[in-house]
Amino acid sequence: MNTLGTNFRISIFGESHGKWVGVTIDGCPAGIALNESDLLPDLERRKAGAAGTTPRKEEDLPIFVSGVFNNSTTGAPLTIVFENNNTRSADYESARNTPRPGHADFVMHQKFNGFNDYRGGGHSSGRLTVALVAAGVVAKKILKGMTIDATLTEAGGSADIEAAIKKAIEQQDSIGGIVSCTVTGLPVGIGEPFFNSLESAISHAVFSIPAVKGIEFGSGFEAARMHGSIHNDAMIDEHGRTQTNNAGGINGGISNGNDLYFRVAVKPASSTPKEQQTWNNSTASVEPFTVKGRHDLCIALRVPVVVEAVTAIVLADLCISRKG
Amino acid sequence: MNTLGTNFRISIFGESHGKWVGVTIDGCPAGIALNESDLLPDLERRKAGAAGTTPRKEEDLPIFVSGVFNNSTTGAPLTIVFENNNTRSADYESARNTPRPGHADFVMHQKFNGFNDYRGGGHSSGRLTVALVAAGVVAKKILKGMTIDATLTEAGGSADIEAAIKKAIEQQDSIGGIVSCTVTGLPVGIGEPFFNSLESAISHAVFSIPAVKGIEFGSGFEAARMHGSIHNDAMIDEHGRTQTNNAGGINGGISNGNDLYFRVAVKPASSTPKEQQTWNNSTASVEPFTVKGRHDLCIALRVPVVVEAVTAIVLADLCISRKG
Amino acid sequence: MNTLGTNFRISIFGESHGKWVGVTIDGCPAGIALNESDLLPDLERRKAGAAGTTPRKEEDLPIFVSGVFNNSTTGAPLTIVFENNNTRSADYESARNTPRPGHADFVMHQKFNGFNDYRGGGHSSGRLTVALVAAGVVAKKILKGMTIDATLTEAGGSADIEAAIKKAIEQQDSIGGIVSCTVTGLPVGIGEPFFNSLESAISHAVFSIPAVKGIEFGSGFEAARMHGSIHNDAMIDEHGRTQTNNAGGINGGISNGNDLYFRVAVKPASSTPKEQQTWNNSTASVEPFTVKGRHDLCIALRVPVVVEAVTAIVLADLCISRKG
């Protein structure tokens, strides 16, 4: 299903080469000031165009369909759509017979018995993240007193990201990266001991971002190599402030008032310019394959704003309450 | 909330030092052969008693309350409880003033305005994982043709786990570990493109296990350092079999028919024998702290069967379908 | 929240005088033949234009936004929108100070702190039922072998509906009616013993239709006056066929293989041409009130197709199953 959240609930729809992609936010509180232009800065951060990103550029102008009146949210479902005005579907016809390595072509075909819209990945396209970013802007407005800041801290194995991108362009091969995210101002007590632990809720949302393959909170995988006496964060005041933050701001699944901190592993874009091998259904053999279409060499460049968005959406769902 | 799943839905209840802990499974298909004794092998794997685990031992005898009749599931809610017969609550009285470092004492107190049952962590206790393991056994019975195998592949930073435990005992300090999990036989097409990606669903469940702080699928964090041409798994037949498995069996959030593979980071147990520092509410100062109670030096030893359980629960929820 | 269903899940959005109203169907199986024109017959049945209905007519041409490709459903979210091209918002400005009797003006204002779109009832408008009818057509396509037939069997207290409408026009006062609905072909076993009884699920959906104030299954309220020996339906074959159908096809919350039968009470439209009284916020007194805008004298005329739609949506949710 394509819905996330309980009290602040978002649903996405659309395909890469369809008419529109969009999002409906249900449970958004009434009275939040909101204009289409408020969405532009985050949409801009997500856009292609920088070195290492796809030459396919969309206008990405949000259209409010419902739920906003006189520049305020109304409390009714808030639907936002984006036109797809830069599609070149012909690029994808070959995908029907030769599933692109690393992509969802094969699994979507199997899952939906061949009825899926295969053009540009159809519904399984990174294009849909424009809808996530839009919803994220609304969520951020709800989270008063908090900041959410995600940045690319590593690309192609290097902290010098500019150099890494340059090298990828030279080598004409896609690269991955690490996105680090910090949330400040989160109150104590958000999250549940087990199934809806804060780690559960955030990881659930973050793994909905295409290309994400790992997540760790606080010291994460490094914690597995630490002693308890080192890993434990000593509490130093009655508000729960701790001397270190190996827990990443979460104890027992619940926010502890310190900064929430997590890191996300982004794989290299599946659409690398390098020649690869894949199964060809029409010839029933493994054959060389070169990707068509316009793609990102380092998709990780565009991921931080999406990580911020889904984090904001999750926190809005957990922090707001709406009666009735 | 303490419920996981939609069609195969489990709810847990109970506290470390309460009367019983238990689980209700709703949506369990009728006609699955089930006896209390079927649960014992996995319950045994979770039990304490090995070197590096707590001396608190429970009988862990499952009691079927409902949903089983004539040794078969009935389709009605299946409730299983376990008695808590080995509680030493007095060990925990001091926790009210001095929140144990790394534990949920402080956050639970804040979240529930001091009304939480603080004895032994109350509802936030690893004791509840006995209920997860019980539900996992039922889930595994549903997943015909699949195997789920989780093992501790690293402890205290070493692949020689026995040596690592020995060293931890010598040093009297808790250690963490890495649990690796492989699922074979999973059909193609399980998972959704975005919010309910297979990674989302599994990570959500796995982070509900106390002490888990990281998860990665396939090459995971290493993928962030690979080139796309290397990371992509070449498809070599019409069933989607791939030459490598950097994707961990998941493309675009959906199972691709290869082995599902992921790794889980488990932090060192917060209750280390080493002296630590924490805030003392009664003296309003930071003070030395030594943990009381009986605890695990390497809680990671007991985690694999719990990882298997929650994985089975998630897959049962995604794979079964129940009308009406 | 504006979402109904679990496995076949619909979400509606839009306002009476907004840009579009629409619906997203998530969980729709792939491979169902679907064209915009398939929706027209049911949309036509819902339309105004007959004697006793509002002169506001919309084109009601469905636009498929996503989820349909090559005239088949794809399995991805299916979004359908309708333009609002016949709005006269000026009619509603007075509603801000004088809440229309029987309408949601007052409660929506209170619920959303005055931020709701009040024009034509905003989100609380019968206009949204166009989205329900559209989703109903898709649901009906899934329910192979079943028929759902709802008709107006009583208007203004009379079974001669034509005469009742004529009288209402003469008296210039709105009237209510009774809609009867029969489902044939429903298999045995749909519904749950308690919270998701078939009566629970259907009544939940039917009460989402504006103006519905009562529902009864089988003999319904009359059953409260019958003896058990009369009310019980004698089973006459091994398929569960019964001699009578006082149960309306449901025993213990579960379909029994006989026709599902229920009746729905529809109140008279709140917007009657007769002068009424209401509170005027600007003068702080009770004052005479005459409704503006274009309205239905017998809204019940337009309800049967909506009853069919929500019934189909509920049954699709209960009868289909979708893995993953």
Added chain:
Amino acid sequence: MNTLGTNFRISIFGESHGKWVGVTIDGCPAGIALNESDLLPDLERRKAGAAGTTPRKEEDLPIFVSGVFNNSTTGAPLTIVFENNNTRSADYESARNTPRPGHADFVMHQKFNGFNDYRGGGHSSGRLTVALVAAGVVAKKILKGMTIDATLTEAGGSADIEAAIKKAIEQQDSIGGIVSCTVTGLPVGIGEPFFNSLESAISHAVFSIPAVKGIEFGSGFEAARMHGSIHNDAMIDEHGRTQTNNAGGINGGISNGNDLYFRVAVKPASSTPKEQQTWNNSTASVEPFTVKGRHDLCIALRVPVVVEAVTAIVLADLCISRKG
């Protein structure tokens, strides 16, 4: 599924002749004073023993399994169980071949392929309502400032209920009744315009009570025969108070601040002492049938407290809010 609610969520389990029946409440706020004895008055109202009720009497002593500590709710899942100590399963063996008319025997057998616990109706037993009543007591404690009052206002077609019961005993045939429920003190704004209208939510819960076959809000079915000018309730002050209450306290699905009022139709108990006809699977013919076991002649006598309970549960779910 056997779960009701989102933020205040109850799950029931157990069978008529099983070990225990019980309920888990998840989302219950912490800090509500609660003792087992608080439940006794409502449990007493539900009990058998009066003229017209079954001679099967249970002790109905609630046992708190979890979620209560030092006589207060803790915020963790609150599980309450009741022993079944008065079961005579032998009474029910014949039900396997001759499904009792009006009961769920046939449909449960079909739904669960014969694996259901058939003794005393198994999970489909009115016995489970003891769990609803227990949860209702907790819910009522949350609804400060509100009263919920349900009473039997009609039995066997007569408002003289005592006489009706007497007559049913003389005639040895079960009778139905009408339960009327009024809620005072409900704030304005509870409920949603469409799918989660207050009528939707309440009817969903009320139809989970065995034997309920109809519900109407305010003037209900009578409204279908009224003119709009009469049915509309004139608002007479700025708080939304109305002169009449034909709407039963709900406009557009949302509470309007007046008394919430609805009526519920309860069918006669299916287990009437009168001889009936049913299909006999072993002889493959229709045969006379006389019910065994101990049963209620007028089950409606025991329904009001259950109606109150589910109403309280629904309103608690809609009125409370719990972060995180």
